[in-house]
Amino acid sequence: MNLQKQSLLLGLVTIFFWASLATLAKRLVHLPPFFILAVCFFMGSLPGFLKPKQMFPNVKTTLLGISGYFFYHFFLFYSFRFAPAIEVNLINYLWPILLVLFTPLFFKQSKLKRHHFVGGVLAIIGCFFLVMGEGIEFKTQHLKGYMLAFAAALTWPIYSLGKKKLPEVSVWAISGFCFGASLLAFMTHLLLEPHVVILSEYFFPLLLLGLGPFGLAFYTWDLALKKGDARLIGALSYLTPVLSTLGLVIFSQEELQGPTLMAMIFIVGGASTGLLDFLPQKVLLK
DSSP states (O other): OOHHHHHHHHHHHHHHHHHTHHHHHHTTTTSOHHHHHHHHHHHHHGGGGGSGGGSOOOHHHHHHHHHHHHHHHHHHHHHTTTSOHHHHHHHHTTHHHHHHHHHHHHOTTOOOOHHHHHHHHHHHHHHHHHHHTTTOOOOGGGHHHHHHHHHHHHHHHHHHHHHHHSOOOOTTHHHHHHHHHHHHHHHHHHHHSOOOOOOGGGHHHHHHHHHIIIIIHHHHHHHHHHHSOHHHHHHHTTHHHHHHHHHHHHHSOOOOOHHHHHHHHHHHHHHHHHGGGGSOGGGSOO
């Protein structure tokens, strides 16, 4: 299996884990968000203790990783407090589009083709179907939440592309990023959130979150970016909200409305255009 196919497979594994986040998080709505982050990031850091010397490769990479992990989730979790969740998700899921469009800014040799822009437009149309299908309009009183969500959408591609631009480090550095983010989340929890009483019903969802979306997913995402084209991985990431919605429908008895189905079609269409990069150069859109 060549590196590009390995990258594709790792990207799909990451998307699967991230798509499970909404279903798992819904079972933890009674816990403070930064407590959840502190616990899950700590679990995500545990594999690196097998290779402690590789957890913190250098100051620049470590600071980028910790800040990327922490601030993305900081902006995202707090945006839900100031704006409706569906609108926040719309803005947050601009990050795959931004990842594709920002790639030439970080890597001059990477050129965007017409199908990359077409995919972005299709994904944006799909996201708007999610919002307009529910009869929601953007309101000025939610501006703070929108800005926080957009900050999250900016943070993740900047982190991902910035790390790819730095000298390559061991995948075990992800553990150091998670450990640092866990400490920051725990301190934020102590400063801003109420005391937590953990019930037995929360243990299993927390464990799955820590092992999947906040654990293995970070490692597979890192390996996917190292081995492949960030534009293709970004295009595939459009599938995340689609699979997340399906997970809610199947496991949380959420009802799948017609507009949501239309949104899925557009988002999958947007993601599929990124697969054109696998075709021979002569058949790609110029």
